[in-house]
Amino acid sequence: MHEVEAYGDVTRVRLWNAPSRAVGMHVSVYLVRGILVDAGFPNASAEVGALLERLKPRALMLTHWHEDHAGNAALAVSRGIPVWLDPATEEMLVKRPGLRAYRLLTWGRPAEWIAPRERFVPELEPVHTPGHSHDHQVLWDASTGTLFGGDLWLGVRAKMMHEREDPYVLVASLQRAAALAPERMFDAHRGLVKDPVKALDAKRAFWEEMLGAIETRLRAGDSVRSILRTVMGGEELTGYASLGEYSRRSVVLAVAKRVL
Numbered sequence: 001m002h003e004v005e006a007y008g009d010v011t012r013v014r015l016w017n018a019p020s021r022a023v024g025m026h027v028s029v030y031l032v033r034g035i036l037v038d039a040g041f042p043n044a045s046a047e048v049g050a051l052l053e054r055l056k057p058r059a060l061m062l063t064h065w066h067e068d069h070a071g072n073a074a075l076a077v078s079r080g081i082p083v084w085l086d087p088a089t090e091e092m093l094v095k096r097p098g099l100r101a102y103r104l105l106t107w108g109r110p111a112e113w114i115a116p117r118e119r120f121v122p123e124l125e126p127v128h129t130p131g132h133s134h135d136h137q138v139l140w141d142a143s144t145g146t147l148f149g150g151d152l153w154l155g156v157r158a159k160m161m162h163e164r165e166d167p168y169v170l171v172a173s174l175q176r177a178a179a180l181a182p183e184r185m186f187d188a189h190r191g192l193v194k195d196p197v198k199a200l201d202a203k204r205a206f207w208e209e210m211l212g213a214i215e216t217r218l219r220a221g222d223s224v225r226s227i228l229r230t231v232m233g234g235e236e237l238t239g240y241a242s243l244g245e246y247s248r249r250s251v252v253l254a255v256a257k258r259v260l
């Protein structure tokens with residue numbers, strides 16, 4: 001299922017299916033000046049295939065390798081659409097790591113990667129902003145002050161993180177994106193963010209405070225379990241469903257690794 005929204009020069013296509021809706025999730029791809037930003041999830045491949053036919057993007061650019069963003073990149077390549085993606089993103093698409101059940105059920109597993117015949121010379125500036133994933137890029141359109149934020153922001157109070165990612169790196173990335181002084185931002189899940197500098201700064205402040213509180217509790221000898229309850233307000237449903245892969249617990253563990 002999908003829904004199209006127009007924002008002047010930017011078209012948002014919001015994609016979801018029954019399993020993703022059940023957990024309140026949807027993801028958006030954007031079309032700007034004929035460039036498609038991200039490709040949606042594999043379980044929506046038939047729909048995305050029809051959209052490619054209808055929208056006829058002249059290029060695809062990817063923010064990161066996660067299956068809800070890069071899931072139909074191989075499909076776009078097979079249709080002869082020139083692609084830009086970071087080498088670190090391509091490495092993950094080639095690797096095709098196994099996904100846990102919650103991701104397979106919601107988004108599906110990307111098809112085998114096909115090396116693009118034609119590489120797109122990026123017309124939106126990729127800015128490396130790791131933290132959500134090591135390969136994460138925001139795509140910057142300086143001519144209109146528009147930032148395609150991928151999964152960098154996701155709301156001020158989103159407190160989950162993938163295991164193996166570093167929350168301190170995320171804080172630096174939020175600062176890097178805010179320094180571009182975007183006038184508007186399109187978040188891959190939350191859509192249009194009208195005052196992005198304020199939103200990015202608010203999230204950075206929220207995370208800095210949260211990380212500081214976790215550090216203090218760890219140094220005082222509190223356990224991860226107790227900090228998860230007191231500072232983080234307990235685990236989220238996704239944290240359990242992902243068996244901790246994408247969770248609040250991952251944030252506490254990452255701080256513990258640095259502090260202890």
Ligand SMILES: [Zn+2]
Pocket residue numbers: 064066069132133151
């Ligand atoms: Zn992601």
